[in-house]
Amino acid sequence: MDESSSPITRRTLIAGAAVAGAGVLLSNLPSEAQQKAVQQPAAAPPPPPPVAPEDPTKVPGAPTTAVGERSPFVHPQRAPVGEITGTSFTPHQDLTGTITPADLHFTRIHAGTPTIDPAKHTLLIHGLVDRPIEFSVADLKRFPSVTRTHFVECSGNGRSAYRTPKPEMTPQQVDGMMSNSEWTGVTLDTLLHEAGVKSDAKWFLAEGGDACLLARSVPIAKAHDDALVVWGQNGEPLRPEQGFPIRLLLPGYEGNMNVKWLRRIKLGTEPFMTRWETSKYTDPLPDGKARIFSFEMDAKSLITSPAYPEKLTGPGWWPIRGLAWSGRGRITRVDISTDGGKTWSAAEVLTSLTPKAVARFERMWRWDGNETLLMSRAVDDTGYIQPTMAQLKPVRGPGTDYHFNSIRAWRIARDGTVTFEATT
């Protein structure tokens, strides 16, 4: 959702409000009327749940099936915005644990999702190498593989919450452009050994096989560190919108660099200065400059419950739950404040502290019925502490475009309603 300043809620879609960011795929000269006709349709309300038997232990259940489905009582959905230059947001409020189901992993596409026959797809490695090589997907799968858990986060994640916050924002709208998966593939280092990288190669260009041939320059050190070429996600082949048959995975680096439908890697001496890394994914600063090649996603956390539109039914014990992640390494601590940031105490981190992967945290909280603000802040193994908005905004500016990782809050009202606050 780079071109659009605020995500659109399902509610506003249903209400038939204008849809921002809707792309059109027409051969020539689309009229305004034609554009309206192909805009993103309103999300259909979920079907009513089936009538469950009075006593499910007294009637036989449903037969076995080839492909399972979610319970008809739950309907987690991405929130899509736009079409072939679109985005869809992960519904954090509906998920548990740390792994995002592949069909709910956020998407950001710049020229639609291509349909690629894996038998015809190849990965070319050339440029400053001893042996330019072309791999089939089957070739890649013969290399020693690794399976690792990493998040991918669009560097525009959290933009609306930072620039145009509204009380009625869900965790999905606040930070839905971050998802976490178990990825399977081959290290890029292994593939580069195969081609033999020349000593003057300092950067590589990664290029996708979609209709915009999306391309980003990456320092060679990342290839030798932890970059992967992956074909598997959460136990199955990549989904088409996640890069089927293969994508680049650069753990901790901004999402756009994790090039999907990867078709080419070219080694060179300098960055290639593609549109995405120059006029697009760069970060204006208040001193009249703009940061270029800002790769790492800094430490961040988000409370996913209680969160809008939940309502606490009354005082008593409630779990505060959420997610924390850092593109620089492991999360070492997550602090919680239940008094608007005056005091902090450590939450329990429920999951293993994997580098550049999501950790889930939780802390039980006894709500006394008074109005308050709940906040979380992540700390990573560089010692970095997730900053407050008051720290971040002066150094980045209110209109900056990417890398939004300030502490956010949920306001609990006396009647138990929960609303979003960007905080100051």
Added chain:
Amino acid sequence: MKLSSSSERRDLLSRVVRPSSLAVVVACLALNACKVDARNDYLGDKSPKQFGLGRAAPAADIAAQNIDVSPNGEGLPAGSGTPEQGATVYAGACASCHGANGEGKPPAYPQLVGGPRGNFNFASDFKIPKTIGNYWPYATTLYDYIRRAMPLTAPGTLTPDQTYAVTAYLLNREGIVPAGTALDAKSLAAIKMPARDHFVSDDRRGSTGGKNVR
């Protein structure tokens, strides 16, 4: 291969130590003489430099995909085009989305030209349009991007002459090249864009060796 945790190392071992390797280990244990066990065969000096997979990339495949253009002009093809020729290309291939005058239809179709120049204060207000003249640091990127991705519904259909022409047209609209300029590989790479010196490298480092928040 870099292993970032001991559990990953164990994962590798459990995969690598298959029956044949296991036989080696057992034989070593029996002889009580082997100082190098099976894991070193895989992780150490004896792992192959190359696995010999894939094929030598055919020259034709490299030529077909090697489309990137660098700021020094490397990768630009032969050909040329003027702003006047580009106006025709633009009207036919670009105006339906980006508007008759490059004003765009935000947010789906960005404004291309006519953004305010001079103070580069985008961080103060995200509504200030970033256009070719006030934000793009390299002119070669225009050629590269148009060749990759434009027009949206028929990418890759413009000829090199048409691509140079529409690039010249947009740069002329931004006052960067004069009317009548025949833009080619050499002259395109020689352009210094107005925004070029505004871009700075990333100085964020986590908390290591510096301020926590930058």
